[in-house]
Amino acid sequence: MSNLQVHQVTLRGNNRLTNVEIDLIDRINATEREVLKLVHEVESLLNAQAELVDTDRKLAKRCYQAEPGRLHNLAKTSLQVGFMHLVRAVSQPQSTYETLHD
Secondary structure (H helix, E strand, O other): OOOOOEEEEEOOOOOEEEHHHHHHHHHHHHHHHHHHHHHHHHHHHHHHHHHHOOOOHHHHHHHHHHOHHHHHHHHHHHHHHHHHHHHHHHHOOOOHHHHHHO
């Protein structure tokens, strides 16, 4: 049995996916879940720091200048977009235009 055998899975707007493609998308999704756990750990750290800002002037100044919450949100969004693009690179969905005009 070939690794490129077409598995009977078709996602809306996608071509049929091979077992190799499905396995790769599963690995991408699993990696994304792990990375987002790390992102959540950073969020927890930032929340803990936010509770100390009122009593620690050095921390308050550092957090004000560095904007860690903003950086965290930018990183989270960028990672989510990156994983979405990886999945789309593997699944190669049809464009909306092609779907509507076929």
